[in-house]
Amino acid sequence: MESKSSEEGVYVSHVRPFQTLINRAQILLHSIALLLLIFYRLSFFFLNPQSKSFFPWLSVFASELLLAFIWLLGRAFRWRPQISKDIILPPEKQKPPQLLLPPLDVFIFTADPEKEPTLDVMNILISAVALDYPPNNLHLYLSDDSGSPVTLHGIREARRFARWWVPFCRKYGIKQPCPEAYFSPAGEYHRRCDISTDEFLEQKLIVKEKYEEFKDQTRDGTKRWVGETTVSSRVDHPALVQIIKCNDRDGEEESRNQIELPVLVYVSREKKPSHPHHFRAGALNVLVEWPGMNGLQGPILLGTCFYINRLSLYGISPQGDKNPSKYRENFGDSDEFMRPINGNNRSKNFAVEEAQNLASCTYENGNQWGRKVGFLYDSVLEDFLTSLIIHSQGWRSVFSNPERAQFLGNGTTSLNELLVQVTRWNLGLLEMAISRFCPLFYCCQRSMISLLQTMCYAQFAFYPLCSFSLWTLATIPQLCLLHGIPVFPKVSSPFFPVYCFIFISALSFHLHEVLISGGSVKNWLNEQRMWMIKGITACFYGSLDALMGKIGVRNASFVPTNKVIDDDQIKRYNMDMYDFQASSLFLSPMAGLVFLNLVVFSIGFGRIVVSLEDWEETFGQLFLCFYILLMSFPIIEAMVMRNDKACFPFKHTLGSALVVLLLLYFQSILFM
Structure with missing residues (x-):
């Protein structure tokens, strides 16, 4: 043990x-x-x-x-082989003070609103907004690689509905943070412990009506802009960064607008045919540029559903061997980006213009993003390659498998799509095996x-x-x-x-x-x-x-x-x-x-x-x-x-x- x-x-x-x-x-x-x-x-x-x-x-x-x-x-x-690892907290720390919880960034990615339904993506986003975490320490980023107006409209509607959903979850201790799962027939399991008071039933009915309204608005946006995201626009569009806020267009009470929610940011990085965009790794690095193996060094980071320490992506070992003289060579010329690395708090006045500079095609020119820091570009399977680099620097990972799933999402739904996905995975894996990052030679x-x-x-x-x-x-x-x-x-x-x-x-x-x-x-x-x-x-x-x-x-x-x-x-x-x-x-x-x-x-x-x-x-x-x-x-x-x-x-x-x-x-x- x-x-x-x-x-x-x-x-x-x-x-x-x-x-x-x-x-x-x-x-x-x-x-x-x-x-x-x-x-x-x-x-x-x-x-x-x-x-x-x-x-x-x-x-x-x-x-x-x-x-x-x-x-x-x-x-x-x-x-x-080992059983799942657990973290046992002393009773007095079961609910730690908010000051003990570190800042947490949640990244959500979408690349095509036709293949990845906007309503499903927004349900994932709303689930993240409803996390039981101090709102001032939680930042949510939705990366839209296609730059689609459908997704931008959807995130605005999701932010508006979250003003109803989050207070409802907090007040009544709702354990299922995804509204689609909670209100669906399959969500009966999560509703067994619901309070049956008249006040709760009344509020539940109101929130459900608001959710149906949110779904209608999202679908209307999909119909309105369907086909507008052409093939050419998906690979050629400017950077767009927006901090999503709600207006009072529907005359809701002002107190509803005062509900404290996490910072919600929409990001569409700049893409041009003349610049390589490095697939998902490029989108990951734009966000990072902001703000079985249990018995060994821990499981490999694959796909999604993992938490990661930012310092590990900056080429810094667990011992914290920082070298300020190489910061600009590695990370570029953004002073705001340097603040967390230097141990300073994130600036609350972080300008959208600065963020759009980080999301441009040219920001990574002349620095080490994608080569030595961030998610690496040498393979289409960027998570596997980056995981190898992080482990080789001495970082460890932990497998967590609680009884109630931490993350839920949609996977491929047909044999054809599954095989397309597996083809891409195998392409990335073998790329590693025949590259300078071949584990048998690189790790030795x-x-x-x-x-x-x-x-x-x-x-x-x-x-x-x-x-x-x-x-x-x-x-x-x-x-x-x-x-x-x-x-x-x-x-x-x-x-x-x-x-x-x-x-x-x-x-x-x-x-x-x-x-x-x-x-x-x-x-x-x-x-x-x-x-x-x-x-x-x-x-x-x-x-x-x-x-x-x-x-x-x-x-x-x-x-x-x-x-x-x-x-x-x-x-x-x-x-x-x-x-x-x-x-x-x-x-x-x-x-x-x-x-x-x-x-x-x-x-x-x-x-x-x-x-x-x-x-x-x-x-x-x-x-x-x-x-x-x-x-x-x-x-x-x-x-x-x-x-x-x-x-x-x-x-x-x-x-x-x-x-x-x-x-x-x-x-x-x-x-x-």
Whole structure:
């Protein structure tokens, strides 16, 4: 058990000894099996250097080595498993005085009001406004990368509604700060403890009416300015910074305007086609320029939903080794920005003109923003890269997972958008692996980050490469089976149990992790299926993008994913039905590999039925085909057993089948 005392309380983390024993035992046994597999493969090459199966064996062996390498890196996550860390506060500090709470900045990002509905974004904003935090210490920033009037109108309406919502939450102790979640039928759980007095019910009805009015005003704004944010304006618009305040247009009582709320700022950074805008990292740095791994140095910062110390983004170590002589070289020429770094309080007269200067395209010229300080621009996955740099400077992170979620938001709502998002993630990860920030080399040069932490970062960075192994194992053994070339040991071989153990060990350990984390066998099965789907599509395309970008063939791009909620998609999701309304770039590989394995399995099984002589040599390849088909059952079902809107399109099924048959025909000619 680790224990760290502080002014606020005691920080405790517990190692899980039984889980540690299970993890390390599995690592040991699995590693021994992998060494035996490597010995088996190498012995073949020495004993059969001129065999016609040399190149198929080499490709399969390379894929096995790659999967083993990624598996080995991932063992760092399991080496010292711990339960969630808690902060235990003394009773007298359960409600600390406001002076003990530091200034807190909340950043909210949106890039496209058509793909990220304005009403949903404003609900997130209102939830942040309603945080139980001293208003004078809380600043909220909404970054609108598209510079859309729809978003600007929405934030003004949200600020107006917050004057009703925040006092209501504070007075009656409402635990659900999101009005949409609170007033929805699904919010019944949060309303069980509601006060049932006449005064409360009356106020609740008033606030609900105000919320409906807010929604109508927001939707009216969306209709009014729909289409006004053109593609060109999203990449070419001036900087706009506004501190959002309410006027008294609707004649509300003056006391309502006196309610103390956090500072709310709308930010749209300047964008020009002639200046790189660095995607989300650029938007993050504009705001920063203002004002599993629990047993190691803490979890990696990925996506959203994390708090971060500003000093860590300024290239300053936890020991506080500031160097004022390099401030202007690193941060630019803004005196107002320097104030917090020098230990001074934020100026209350911070000019909007100064903020717009910080949001301009040219402010970062001649300083180190995006290169040494702030969120770094060397990868489209700026959070992962910045997390690596921060940990290498000695900072630690803590995983917090309370019973009631700290953050709620919308994710992608369709298979197509999910795969687009995963493609971008894998592009960014592999960019890191083949850059100067490769964790295996970058971290080894820095003493502040441990070996296990380095392995965790490396596992993420190299993970996209597993897509090449999946493609190899989904095609090469199958094609070899058609021509009687075995690539796995025969059933009677002493190495056959080695392959069986590796297969069972990997699947059973994953199932174990799913079950102890509260999941079910169905969750495990879906994770396995989605791992294969993402591996042959999104991971593969992301890896190709990264490799082509490395040789200068193409540049990285950023496409916001669609988070508009579709009721039909939600209904199918609740029915455990896969939705295959996706691009042909994603559907064609799925259909092609399913059809290839179906054809090969049928031919291979037919040969065994006719003649039992060679079943021992081909059993491994035949079982691999069967397993792929089993994991692909939702795809097969959508091809032949469904006719709903989200079934697998017939044109993709037919087209992929024809392509596979043509490839098999030409291959048969080559091997004649």
